[in-house]
Amino acid sequence: MAKTFKGRPVLPGNIEGEALVSKQPFNTTASYFENMFAGNTETAPCTDANNAELTGKDLKGAIMCTPQTVGSTMGAGAIMGMNGIGVGFKAMLFSSHIDSIAAGGVIIDSIWNDRTVVTIDMLGDEFMETVKTGDKIKISEDGTVEVG
Amino acid sequence: MKRREFVKTMPLTALVPAGLAVQTGAALAENAPAAGAPTGQVPAPAISGGSPGTGEVPGFAKYMLTSDMNGLGPDGKPTGQKMTFTGASMADATADAASDQLTLTEEEQAILDGKEGPEKAKLMKILVAFGNAFGAEKLVDLGGAPHSNLFIGAPYMESMIDMLNECADAGLKSYAPYTVNPRPYDVYNVQNNAEEMGLIYQGYPLQAKLDYVHSKLGAPDLNYRSCACYLPEVGNAPESGTYVAWCESSAVNYGNSVLGIRTNRNGAGMDMICAMLGKAPLFGLMTDDGRQAKWLIDVKTSQEPDWGTLGTAIGRKCVEDVPYVAGIDTYFEGGEVTPDNLHKLKAMGSATASSGAVGLYHVEGVTPEPKEKGRDLLVEDYQTYVYDDAEQQRIIDTFENLWEDADGDPTAAFIGCPHNTYHEVVKWGKLVTEALVKAGQEQAAIPVYLFCVNKVRDRLLMEETELAGNMFRAGMHATNMCAVVYSGMKGFGGRVRGITNSAKTRSYSSIRYFPDQILVNTIVTGKIKA
Numbered sequence: 001m002a003k004t005f006k007g008r009p010v011l012p013g014n015i016e017g018e019a020l021v022s023k024q025p026f027n028t029t030a031s032y033f034e035n036m037f038a039g040n041t042e043t044a045p046c047t048d049a050n051n052a053e054l055t056g057k058d059l060k061g062a063i064m065c066t067p068q069t070v071g072s073t074m075g076a077g078a079i080m081g082m083n084g085i086g087v088g089f090k091a092m093l094f095s096s097h098i099d100s101i102a103a104g105g106v107i108i109d110s111i112w113n114d115r116t117v118v119t120i121d122m123l124g125d126e127f128m129e130t131v132k133t134g135d136k137i138k139i140s141e142d143g144t145v146e147v148g
Numbered sequence: 149m150k151r152r153e154f155v156k157t158m159p160l161t162a163l164v165p166a167g168l169a170v171q172t173g174a175a176l177a178e179n180a181p182a183a184g185a186p187t188g189q190v191p192a193p194a195i196s197g198g199s200p201g202t203g204e205v206p207g208f209a210k211y212m213l214t215s216d217m218n219g220l221g222p223d224g225k226p227t228g229q230k231m232t233f234t235g236a237s238m239a240d241a242t243a244d245a246a247s248d249q250l251t252l253t254e255e256e257q258a259i260l261d262g263k264e265g266p267e268k269a270k271l272m273k274i275l276v277a278f279g280n281a282f283g284a285e286k287l288v289d290l291g292g293a294p295h296s297n298l299f300i301g302a303p304y305m306e307s308m309i310d311m312l313n314e315c316a317d318a319g320l321k322s323y324a325p326y327t328v329n330p331r332p333y334d335v336y337n338v339q340n341n342a343e344e345m346g347l348i349y350q351g352y353p354l355q356a357k358l359d360y361v362h363s364k365l366g367a368p369d370l371n372y373r374s375c376a377c378y379l380p381e382v383g384n385a386p387e388s389g390t391y392v393a394w395c396e397s398s399a400v401n402y403g404n405s406v407l408g409i410r411t412n413r414n415g416a417g418m419d420m421i422c423a424m425l426g427k428a429p430l431f432g433l434m435t436d437d438g439r440q441a442k443w444l445i446d447v448k449t450s451q452e453p454d455w456g457t458l459g460t461a462i463g464r465k466c467v468e469d470v471p472y473v474a475g476i477d478t479y480f481e482g483g484e485v486t487p488d489n490l491h492k493l494k495a496m497g498s499a500t501a502s503s504g505a506v507g508l509y510h511v512e513g514v515t516p517e518p519k520e521k522g523r524d525l526l527v528e529d530y531q532t533y534v535y536d537d538a539e540q541q542r543i544i545d546t547f548e549n550l551w552e553d554a555d556g557d558p559t560a561a562f563i564g565c566p567h568n569t570y571h572e573v574v575k576w577g578k579l580v581t582e583a584l585v586k587a588g589q590e591q592a593a594i595p596v597y598l599f600c601v602n603k604v605r606d607r608l609l610m611e612e613t614e615l616a617g618n619m620f621r622a623g624m625h626a627t628n629m630c631a632v633v634y635s636g637m638k639g640f641g642g643r644v645r646g647i648t649n650s651a652k653t654r655s656y657s658s659i660r661y662f663p664d665q666i667l668v669n670t671i672v673t674g675k676i677k678a
Contacts, residue, residue, distance in 0.1 A: 006243055006244075008243040032304070036302065036303075036304035037302065037304070037351070039303075073297060073395060073413075073415050073416045074300065075416075076417050077298075077305050077308045077416050081304035081305065081306065081308075084307040096238070096241075097238030098232070099232045100232055100413065100414065100418070101415050103278060103415070104278065104415035104417055104418050105415070105417075107278050107281070108274050108311070108418075108421070109307065111270055111274045111277065112270055112311050113307065113311075121243075122241055122242055122243040122246065123243070124242075
């Protein structure tokens with residue numbers, strides 16, 4: 001049975017897809033080494049060895065569900081760069097308040113390059129306790145997220 | 149499986165740029181393993197999703213991943229950190245309470261409406277959205293000069309560089325000439341062999357494009373490139389109370405704390421957007437509330453503390469919160485920060501920002517705000533952390549030996565990250581050359597890289613000519629690049645066993661941290677003797 005959560009639409013949109021979950025904060029820069037520095041422009045295998053849920057999984061086009069992002073300040077540029085080569089996220093769903101790394105990347109790219117990663121934050125701790133990789137996700141532009 | 153077993157070197161011709169002036173996560177909060185702690189819990193890769201990727205961590209990246217950014221506690225479980233990396237804790241924020249409340253002046257609205265061109269309108273739209281995301285109520289005019297940490301010309305930065313070029317082509321410039329972090333490499337002063345030169349030019353193909361756009365937007369020539377933009381030789385030290393929008397974690401917390409300027413810890417790119425508009429959203433560390441301290445750090449060491457270790461301890465404990473540090477005013481004569489002692493706060497502060505995400509620290513009796521407000525800067529329910537000799541030793545004991553050949557002898561010394569002050573360059577020059585004379589040697593046993601802005605090197609040549617010559621003959625090389633990024637170069641960990649006086653460099657590389665006197669002895673003898 002679907003469960004509904006209400007967050008804040010930082011970058012609103014109506015989309016559906018499958019969840020890719022990182023219960024620990026998503027380390028942007030550490031996750032995209034292969035794309036950032038090794039020339040992979042086709043897929044986005046997660047290179048963060050410290051992220052047991054994601055290591056090796058393809059991040060391309062995913063609906064990322066995570067508390068927040070962490071890592072180098074260059075993460076904002078990485079988010080823009082991944083969108084630029086077509087391997088960015090379809091959506092980012094945060095249980096906590098958005099951090100400056102993710103906010104910088106998604107907002108700049110959405111407005112400057114018209115490449116919008118639908119972004120909802122403050123979905124609450126229960127969202128992270130509920131959502132699992134592979135769950136059906138339905139996002140509405142008012143910030144409502146339906147899981148399952 | 150241990151990290152070293154897990155990680156395999158990929159056949160890549162890339163560098164690690166790592167703008168690792170990092171916003172680290174709370175994982176290291178005292179609840180987490182030390183930087184570079186053994187990683188036996190690193191899982192085997194679970195390759196899925198149809199990726200043709202290997203799922204393996206590139207060999208050149210492994211030490212970056214030992215930094216404390218992973219959000220895990222000592223039990224391997226998420227710590228539940230809730231930071232914004234702006235210094236503005238939003239731990240209790242809820243969607244219900246959030247609102248877009250930023251109001252614009254007529255002038256700002258006109259920019260948003262496109263009266264000053266489409267590029268500036270888009271920049272304003274970005275700034276408004278960013279400000280609303282963090283609850284800012286208004287924009288403020290910026291003063292002084294910006295500082296940017298967009299300094300890495302790696303391929304992934306192309307979108308960001310293209311945006312800056314479009315702005316420059318539209319005639320936009322920074323509201324004032326600005327400073328930029330040092331380049332990620334130095335093809336002149338560090339002994340780059342043919343292979344290293346190849347890695348540099350293959351890894352940073354956009355460096356010239358990035359340098360060029362900075363010059364178009366108002367940055368001076370590369371002789372001023374430095375992470376320590378506030379040094380007198382560089383001159384970017386706005387007056388206390390000035391609003392700016394800086395990037396570079398070590399500059400941000402030095403500026404906020406010692407200069408008394410008001411800036412958030414901005415993510416890369418936001419610095420230049422604010423610079424081109426001359427405005428920033430007012431929230432977090434730019435506000436009085438955001439500058440209140442949640443921790444009292446009670447320093448009780450029997451002697452002058454090891455500044456990098458103290459900063460590491462504070463960063464791990466406070467993570468993003470503002471600390472109020474007491475007990476170290478005695479190490480600043482008359483309570484004054486001068487060109488001859490500012491390196492102490494530079495070392496401590498940069499470590500708080502690399503082992504944690506501290507954007508502002510207050511030092512009782514020394515930095516401007518405690519001089520004015522004293523302990524009124526502490527919030528009512530502040531916590532206390534006592535840092536004594538035992539605690540200092542406990543922190544030092546967490547600094548693991550990450551050399552691939554752990555028993556090998558050191559091969560190079562990396563002195564100064566953030567960039568050395570003039571005082572430090574002279575101090576290190578005298579320490580090493582005098583020790584060499586005493587030992588009856590002309591040359592150091594290992595090369596010494598002194599990281600500093602060219603203007604500091606130039607001053608040394610003019611004011612300490614004989615010393616500069618002796619230093620050069622001894623094998624001490626002044627270099628204006630970024631130590632952290634250089635140490636991330638592919639294969640660095642395998643071919644270099646570095647030693648450093650920088651707790652920040654230690655955080656993000658395999659380079660080992662030692663107190664000054666041990667470093668001097670090691671530089672002379674080539675052997676580490678505690």
